[in-house]
Amino acid sequence: MRAACVLALTFAICSFPQETQGELDRAYLALRGGQLEQAADLFQSGLKKQPDHAGARIDYAYLLLRLGQTVEAREEIRIALEQEPEREALWLEYAFLCFETNQRPQGYEVFLRLRNTQDEAVRKSASDTFARIDQTLKIAIERWRREARENGGSYSVHEELARLLEERNDWVGAAEHYRIAFGLRPEKRSYLLDIARVEREALRVDYAMAALLAASRGANAWVAEQARERMTQRYPYVYEFQYAIQMDPMNVPLRRELGFLHLAMKEEREALRVFEELLRLAPEDELALAQVAFLKGSREMLAKVAEKGESNLSAVRELAKKSMDKGYLKDALEYLTQVQKADPQDYEAMLRLGWTHNMLKNDREAIKWFQLARQSSDPKVAKEADEAYRNLRPALAPFQTTSWVLPFYSSRWKEVFTYGQTKMEFRIPGLGVRPYLSSRLIADWGRNRSLVTGPGGALGPQSLSEGAVVAGAGVATPRRHGLMAWGEAGSAWRYFSRSEGGARIKPDYRAGVNFAKSFGEGGWWSTTLDAVFLSRFDNNTLFYSQNRIGQTRADGPLRFYWNVNLTMDAKRQDWANFVETGPGLRLHIAPLPKGLYFSVDYLEGWHLLPTAPGRARRFRDLRAGLWYAFTR
C-alpha cells in the first residue's frame, strides 16, 4: 500500500508541469517581495499553462485588485467560480465586484441567489446588501415610472427606467423601455444592443437575434460591428429578418438584404414585395428601384435608375450585374460604362466591361479593359483579368506563332515518332484570310527503318514517318463555328533520301479543311474532321475523323476517354482505310506548362480494304507520348 502511495506521489510530481509550477512559485515569491507587476506577469503566464489552478487564479485576482485592475480581477474570479462553483464567499466577492464594475444586473442576481446559501456570514451579507440595493432600485423605478407617465416623450427618461429595470433583472420591462427610447430616438442605434442584451436574458432569443440583426445592418459602424461580435456565425433566417424589420422599420439596408435573400432563394414574388415596401419608405433607393425594375421587366424604371446613377453608383453596378446575368449585354455595357466613368478606379467594372465586350465579339475593346483590370489591387480581379488578357492577346496580335510537337512511342511499329510544326500566322486587317509560314517535322527514331522500307526498297506512303522537314507558305481562313480551310506550297527535305535513292528535296503542296468542336465539361465529347490533299502522296486526299468521349473531374490532373477514329482516302489505298477504337488517358501535372500533357492510348484497329501481303487486317497499338503546344 505504501509503495503504491509512493508511486502515485512520484507520478503526480513527475507529471506536474514543472515549468508552470515554477512560474507560479516565482509569482508568489515576487508577491511576497512586493514586486506586484512582476508577480502579475508570472501569474498570468503560469495560469495560461495551468488554467485549472483555481487557487492561483484567485490569488491572481486579488493581486489584480491591489493593482487597481478591478475588471480583470472580476473576470479571473468568474473563471475560478466556473471551476469551483461551491465557493460561496467567492461568489459574494464576485457580486460586489460586478457592482463596482458596471455589471450591476449580474451582481443583483448573485446577491439574490446568495440569500439562500449555506454559509451564514455569506447569507447575511448577501441578504443585507440585496435588501438595500433592491429597496433603492424599487424607489428609483417607481420614481422614473412616474416620470415616464408624465414626461413620456423623453427618451432619456425611458432609458433611465430601462437601466434601473435591467439592474433589477426585470428583463422584459427593461426591453420595453429600451424599445420606447429607441422609438423616440432611432438614431441612437446602441439601444438595439441594449435590447438584444436584455431580450437574451429574458430568454426571448428571437427578439435578441432580431435586435442584433437590425443593429448589424445599420449605418453606425460601431454598433454594427458590436452586433456582429455577438451574433452567431450562421446566416439569419427570413423570419429573423422580418422580426428585425419590425423592430427597426426604417432600416433600409436590412430590408434590402431581405429582398436579396428572397431573390437568392428564388422567391421573386416575396422579393418584389420587400423591394416595393422599401421603395414606399425610401422612394429614392436606387438599388431597390433597380430590383423592382428587373423583377417587373420595366425598361422605363430601368432608365430612371440609370438617370440617377450618377448619385448612386451601387444601383447602376447592380443594374449592370443583373443585365449581364440576364444576357442583356448592350444594357450591361451601357451601365458599366456609366460606372467606369463615374469611378475610374473601379477595376471590377473594367473586368466586366472586358467580358461584356468579349461576349459581344468585340475583342479589340475587350482586351483593352482586361489589360486595365490587370492592375487591380484585388488579386482575384487582377488574376481573372490577366488570364482573360493572355487568352485574348494571341488572337488579336498582328502575327502569332504557334508551335506544337508530338513525340510518341507506338507498340505496333516498335518505334518512336515525332511530329511537329511551327507556324507563323499574319493578321492583315481587311484581309479575309491569314497568310502563314510553316515548318513541319516528320521524324522517327529509325529503329525499324529496314522493316518499313522492306523488300520493295523505297519508302512507301504507308509509313508513319517520312524523315523529312517540310517548309512552306500558305493561307488559312479564320476559324468560324469550328471550321477552317487552308492551303500551302513548299518543299520537303528528306534527310534519309541518299540511302533511299530518291530526290533529296521535293515540292510539297497540301491543302485541307478542318472542323473541330468540343461539347460538355465534366462529361465531354470532342471531334476533329479533316480532309487533306497531299501532293507527295500521289496527289491523294485523306479523310480523318477523330473522336473522343470522356469524363474529367473538375481541376483533376487526369482525363479518361474513349477513342473512335476513322481514316479513309480518295484513292482507296489499303493502308489508308482503317478504323480504330480504344481507351485513353491524358495527364496534366499542374506545375508544368499549361500546353504540356502526357497521353496513353490503347487502340484496336481494322483495315477496311484487303491488305497487302504480310500485313494483318486487324492490329493493336499502344501509343504513349506527350503533347506540347504553345502560342506566342
Added chain:
Amino acid sequence: MRLLASFFLVFCALPGASPALSPWQRILRAYGLPPEDWARVEHLVGHSSLTQSLGIGLGKQTVEVRQIRDITRPELPLIWEKPEKVVAAVLSPEWTVFARERWQGAPVLAGRRVGEKVLLWTATAIGERGYERYPFLPQAMARLGVVAPARAANLTVFFDASHRLRVDVPYLVKRWRRAGISSIHVTSWQFDGASPDKSRWLSRLIEESHAQGIAVYAWLELPHVSGVFWEQHPECREKTATGADAELDWRQLVNLVNPACADLAAQSILALLRSYDWDGANLGELYFESLEGFANRSRFTPFSADAQQYFREKLQADPAEAFAESSPLRPAFVEARAELAARLQMEWLARLDQLQKERPDFDIMLTHIDDRLDTRMREALGADSARLLAATEKAGTAEAGTTFPTFLIEDPATVWHLGPERYREIRARYEGLTAQPERLAIDLNIVERYQEVYPTKQQTGGELLQLVHEAAQNFDQVALYFEASLQNEDLPLLAGAAARLKAKQGEEWELGGQAWVAVEGPQRVDGLEWPFARKGELLLTAGKHTVRAGSGTTLAVEPRNLVLQSVQQTEQGWSAVYRASTQAWLISSSPFRIRLREKEIAANQNGRGEWVVRLPRAKAGEFELLAGPSEPLPAELPLTQARN
C-alpha cells in the same frame, strides 16, 4: 453630470490646429518627438516596391477591414468608420505584427528596427487625424524603443476613491509619479461619515501622496454634498421641474438656495476639509442640471420651493411657464438661473476662503464647464464662465498680488467627439476674460463617449496623446478625468505628450514649459552645474538651454509639485524662484540644505531613506539650495540666470 449623455451635437467647424502637419507628423509630435527626430521613425503604407524590398509581400487574399485588434489591448474592438479593402500582407520574420484584422487575421500594423531607424508599416493610410484606424501607433513606437526626450510632471487627475479602495496605495502613488502626475483630486464626499477604516485609508493615501510629492485636493461636487447628507436631511433635497427629488445619476442634489440647508452643507463640508491634510479644494461644477435643458423637465433643476420663489421674484411670473416652447420668459429665466449659479459659486468660494486663511498652503480651484465654445451650456446648466471669472477677480482685487483661483475648464460632453484642435479654440475663447491667463487650466474627460466616434468609444493611444499634447500646448495645467479610466498602456506615454518641447538640436533644447529631459551622465546647463536632476534626467525651466556633458554637480535634488521659474548660481549654491499652488517638495537621495526666508533648513530623512524639504505655497517663492560644505563653489563663477 460628467457621466451624463446628451443628445446635443455640436456642428461648429474647428479650424485645424496644424494644417501643415501630416497625420503621421501629428502622431510623432503628440508622442513628444521634436521635428528633428521625426526622420528616425518612418511610416510605410500598403504595398509598393519599397515595402516589397523590406519584406512585406502580397498575399493572395483580399480582406475588407472593418475592425482590427491590437496586441496593446487585444480585447478592445478597434472599429473603422469606413471599411477598407486591403490585400493581406505576408511579412518576413523581421517584422513584429502589432495589429490584425479582426475576422481574417490579416496583419495591418507592423514594425521593425533597421539600424537606428524605426519602421512602422500600416496596411492603409492612417486617417486624417492619425488615430482613426490605428489608435495604438504610439504604443507600437514604444515597443520598438522610441523614447520621448522630454517629460512633463504637472498633470492632474480626478480620483474616484470608490474604484480604488482595495488598491495597493504605495504602488498606485508611485505609478502616478512615474506618469508625470503632480496632483490628484479626490472624491471627498465619499468620506463624509466614513468608517474608521475608510478614513484611515484616505489619510494613508494623502500621506503616501505627499511622500511622493503629489498634492491631494478635496474634490467637491456641489450641489451634491454626500450620500450621508442626503439621507440625513431629506428636507434639503433639491427638486426637479417635475417635483421629484433631484437624484440624477449618481448625484444627489441639495437645495443650496435655502440658507439653512446651505449652512448645514457648509458645516458638513468644512468639517470634512478640516479632518484631513488636504492641499486644497476643487469647487467643481456648481451649477444645475441637465445637459438636456428645458427639453427634459425630469432632469431640470433647481426647482425646490426656494428656487421657485427666487425665480418668481426675478421673473414676476410662474417659472413653470418658461418650459413652454418659445416662452417669452425663457431668456429672463436663463439669466436668473445663471445669476443664481454665480451667486452660489461666490458664496462657496467665500466659505473656502475661510479655510485658506486658517491654512496658508491650502489652494482653491474651480472646475467649470465650458460655455464659450459650446454656448448652449449657459441655457442648459446655468453655467456662465465669463461672469464667474469676472466675479472672482473683482473679489480679489482688494488685496494686491492676490492669486485668483485656478479656473479649470471642463470640455462639455457635447464636444468630446471633436478633435484635439478644440483646446486651442477653447483657449482662444477665454482670452481677455481674465487678468491672469495663467489661472486657466483644462480638464479632459477620458471616458466612453455617447457620440458615434471611431475607432474607440473612449480616448486612448494616439487620440489621447494628441488630446493631452494639444491641451498642454495651450494651457499651463492639464487635468484628466479620471484616474481609473486611464489605461495602463497609455499612462507611461502621457508625460511625453504633455511636455512642451519645441525643439531639440544636439545640445540645444527649447521648452515651452518646465520638463524633465533625458540625458546621460553629468551635465552642465547653460554653463552651470545643475543640481535639479534625478536618475538620467534633468529638470529644465521653460526657455532655451544648452545642455553639455561636463563634470556636473554631485548634488541631485528633485523638485516636486513646483515650477522653477529661474535658477541662478550663488556663492553657496543655487538660488531658485519657484511657483507652487500648494506645498511643494525638494527630494534627494543625499542630505542637503536650503535657505528659505533667511532661515537655513536641513533636509529630513523619510521612511524611504530619501532627504526631503517641504516648501510653502508661493506665486514667486525663493529658496537657495546650498551646496555641501565639502564642495565649496569656485568664487570666480559668474552669476548666470537661466534664460526664459
